[in-house]
Amino acid sequence: MSDNPWAFCEDQVVSLISKVTEIEPAEVRQLIEIPPDSQLGDIATTVAFYLAKKLKKNPVAIANEIVVLMREQMENHPIIRTIETKGPYINIFLNRETMAEIVLDTILSKNDEYGRTSEYAGKRALIEFPAVNPSKPWHIGHARNAILGDTLANVLETTGYDVIRIDYINDLGLQIAQLVWKLMRIPDAPKEGEKYDHYLGRLYVEVQREFEDEEAERQIREIGQQLEDPNSEAFKRGAEIVTKCVKAQNQTAYLLGIYHHYQIWESSIAHSGLLEKAKEMMLQCDSIFKMEEGEKAGCIVAKLDDLDEFKGMKEPYKVLFRSDGTRTYTGADVAFQLWKHRIVDDPFEYKELEVQPNGEPVYRTALEGEKHDIGRVDAVFNVIAAAQAHPQKLIYNILELLGYETAAKNSHHVAYEYVGLEDVEFSGRKGTWVGYTTDDVLRRARELAAEEVKKRNPDEDQEFVENVSSQVAVGALRYFMLNASPDRKITFRWSEALDFDGDAGPYLQYSHARAQRILEKAGGEHDDADLSLLTSPYEYELIKAIARFPNEVLEVVRGMNKQPKGTSFNSNRLTTYGYTIATLFSKFYDNCPVLKADGNLRAARLALVRAFRITIANCLRLLGIPVINRM
RNA sequence: GGGAUCGUAGUCUAGCUUGGAUAAGGCACCAGCCUCCGGAGCUGGGUAUCCCCGGUUCGAAUCCGGGCGGUCCCGCCA
Numbered sequence: 056m057s058d059n060p061w062a063f064c065e066d067q068v069v070s071l072i073s074k075v076t077e078i079e080p081a082e083v084r085q086l087i088e089i090p091p092d093s094q095l096g097d098i099a100t101t102v103a104f105y106l107a108k109k110l111k112k113n114p115v116a117i118a119n120e121i122v123v124l125m126r127e128q129m130e131n132h133p134i135i136r137t138i139e140t141k142g143p144y145i146n147i148f149l150n151r152e153t154m155a156e157i158v159l160d161t162i163l164s165k166n167d168e169y170g171r172t173s174e175y176a177g178k179r180a181l182i183e184f185p186a187v188n189p190s191k192p193w194h195i196g197h198a199r200n201a202i203l204g205d206t207l208a209n210v211l212e213t214t215g216y217d218v219i220r221i222d223y224i225n226d227l228g229l230q231i232a233q234l235v236w237k238l239m240r241i242p243d244a245p246k247e248g249e250k251y252d253h254y255l256g257r258l259y260v261e262v263q264r265e266f267e268d269e270e271a272e273r274q275i276r277e278i279g280q281q282l283e284d285p286n287s288e289a290f291k292r293g294a295e296i297v298t299k300c301v302k303a304q305n306q307t308a309y310l311l312g313i314y315h316h317y318q319i320w321e322s323s324i325a326h327s328g329l330l331e332k333a334k335e336m337m338l339q340c341d342s343i344f345k346m347e348e349g350e351k352a353g354c355i356v357a358k359l360d361d362l363d364e365f366k367g368m369k370e371p372y373k374v375l376f377r378s379d380g381t382r383t384y385t386g387a388d389v390a391f392q393l394w395k396h397r398i399v400d401d402p403f404e405y406k407e408l409e410v411q412p413n414g415e416p417v418y419r420t421a422l423e424g425e426k427h428d429i430g431r432v433d434a435v436f437n438v439i440a441a442a443q444a445h446p447q448k449l450i451y452n453i454l455e456l457l458g459y460e461t462a463a464k465n466s467h468h469v470a471y472e473y474v475g476l477e478d479v480e481f482s483g484r485k486g487t488w489v490g491y492t493t494d495d496v497l498r499r500a501r502e503l504a505a506e507e508v509k510k511r512n513p514d515e516d517q518e519f520v521e522n523v524s525s526q527v528a529v530g531a532l533r534y535f536m537l538n539a540s541p542d543r544k545i546t547f548r549w550s551e552a553l554d555f556d557g558d559a560g561p562y563l564q565y566s567h568a569r570a571q572r573i574l575e576k577a578g579g580e581h582d583d584a585d586l587s588l589l590t591s592p593y594e595y596e597l598i599k600a601i602a603r604f605p606n607e608v609l610e611v612v613r614g615m616n617k618q619p620k621g622t623s624f625n626s627n628r629l630t631t632y633g634y635t636i637a638t639l640f641s642k643f644y645d646n647c648p649v650l651k652a653d654g655n656l657r658a659a660r661l662a663l664v665r666a667f668r669i670t671i672a673n674c675l676r677l678l679g680i681p682v683i684n685r686m
Numbered sequence: 687g688g689g690a691u692c693g694u695a696g697u698c699u700a701g702c703u704u705g706g707a708u709a710a711g712g713c714a715c716c717a718g719c720c721u722c723c724g725g726a727g728c729u730g731g732g733u734a735u736c737c738c739c740g741g742u743u744c745g746a747a748u749c750c751g752g753g754c755g756g757u758c759c760c761g762c763c764a
Contacts, residue, residue, distance in 0.1 A: 090707075091706095091710090104745085108744085229763095351762070369688090376762085377762040378762065383762065440758095441758075442758055444689095444690065444758085470691095511724080511726080538700095540700080542692075544691095544756095544757070544758095551713080565727080568724080568726095569723080570723095572724065573724095616703070645719095645727075645728045645729085646728085650723050651722095
């Protein structure tokens with residue numbers, strides 16, 4: 056049995072057209088489309104246009120000729136019912152009875168595995184997200200990153216990838232120096248009930264003002280220097296602060312159902328020997344060397360115009376290590392990227408940070424710990440803001456300079472645009488994120504959802520209300536972030552982000568709850584149903600749509616091509632798909648009674664409800680949206 | 687200066703990678719729909735120079751060239 060029923064049907068059509076027209080199947084596949092209106096057919100081909108150009112003949116006449124040939128060949132075809140032309144278009148109608156059987160048999164037998172395919176089986180991917188500074192709470196822009204990254208990881212897994220989810224923690228940045236300085240002056244005392252990351256965020260905004268004072272800045276810069284020494288007081292203090300902050304930030308991730316395998320801390324990159332190894336490798340490359348003269352004398356630089364792409368560049372020298380020997384961001388990032396691709400032996404030691412709510416531990420790199428074997432990696436995905444397209448590209452280009460062309464090719468910048476407010480952009484320094492942290496948004500969403508849940512379930516207890524409303528809140532936020540094309544800037548408005556109607560997460564969750572309710576009322580037993588009864592337009596449209604699920608997931612991964620802006624991840628294609636099947640189910644629900652239908656039809660419709668429930672549940676899990684039985 | 691990206695109804699968006707039939711949804715607004723499998727739903731009502739100009743094509747929202755407008759990037763910074 057095919058794990059991809061829609062692709063199976065398309066293949067049948069393609070092979071028939073190919074046979075009749077003697078065009079290669081791969082070419083024919085490019086000429087297949089879904090008609091704008093299902094009245095016109097289930098599958099269409101524009102092959103007549105294609106041949107018209109080649110043969111210099113009228114496409115309408117060609118279409119008519121092809122249809123005659125196709126009809127001759129399709130005697131007793133298992134799937135194709137009729138073929139028609141409409142002008143130059145050739146429209147193919149499938150056999151509804153057979154479709155119902157093929158699609159529902161596949162879904163019901165695959166169950167939780169429906170949607171999973173093996174196109175990328177055996178491949179291993181490493182994905183980094185969201186890499187938030189450990190000095191403040193996640194604002195909603197960070198949530199966008201984290202939700203995209205987590206969903207991409209799910210999607211890759213569904214197409215066969217083995218995925219390693221990592222996070223990067225910059226525990227040595229200026230922001231940490233500022234907080235260490237601040238907490239040397241005041242007691243480390245969050246307010247009653249205040250989350251530690253929110254507390255630091257509050258201090259951080261204060262420090263930005265104090266940083267304008269020259270003496271304060273001098274002291275903070277000095278602490279920044281001390282942070283580089285793992286034996287210093289500042290380092291130990293910083294590590295305490297960062298650990299507490301990261302654990303608080305993790306609570307936000309967990310609310311969203313986001314988990315990691317590893318956290319890579321900047322201090323480990325600095326002190327594990329990784330940098331030295333990487334530097335050594337770099338210096339063996341002809342295009343990376345120490346500048347002898349000029350403004351950048353003493354720096355280790357990459358000469359970028361040795362790559363065709365940068366030929367004729369005005370200032371081709373990119374500094375990797377400063378004249379005082381310290382790493383730049385790019386220098387450290389190159390070393391990190393080499394580690395991600397397993398080009399250098401893993402110098403890190405790992406320690407368990409905590410056990411996540413999914414039962415799995417998350418490990419962090421540490422100065423002392425145990426060795427782990429992360430294994431081979433075929434592709435690396437860095438989920439990073441679109442604004443960083445240039446620096447990301449440089450990192451990959453430098454891998455290329457070093458001779459690691461395959462690794463460079465398999466390095467992906469998964470870019471996404473910022474989340475902004477109506478007038479202002481989120482600014483860490485100005486603290487414009489206050490009131491718009493991910494925690495704030497989720498809390499507000501839970502409150503709104505709770506009102507709705509209470510209204511609908513007046514007899515249920517507080518636990519039920521809290522449980523359901525938090526799942527609705529997560530569903531709404533995750534859907535909101537995924538449904539926006541990553542290329543597009545989001546202007547955050549409460550009314551849109553927390554909308555529970557229409558094209559929104561809760562609508563999908565609701566369609567699942569409705570299907571689930573029908574199945575509960577029908578009782579557990581189900582007989583063999585005569586699925587060929589499912590031929591009404593409402594039933595048939597739903598069947599065709601749920602048949603496409605595995606194909607949709609595959610198409611998203613196949614479409615992840617490298618472009619100048621980065622590698623695009625069309626998360627919105629999957630939310631749109633979920634919305635489509637939920638809508639078709641709603642229409643079916645309103646027009647086709649299930650429990651009240653007679654005998655055979657009831658059994659057949661129940662099978663369809665069961666298949667829909669499986670599909671929407673698997674789709675929701677892919678998107679990280681909680682699957683709810685009652686809401 | 688160089689580069690990237692976005693521009694689609696009142697509004698927010700999808701479609702552009704791979705050209706194809708009447709440009710598809712949500713929100714908002716109006717009017718209907720449960721003797722019911724849950725109304726977070728369904729049905730109907732309508733708005734668009736697809737930013738502009740040109741080109742390629744039988745065919746352009748989609749591809750190419752040139753503009754215009756918004757955003758972003760191009761440090762031994764962080």
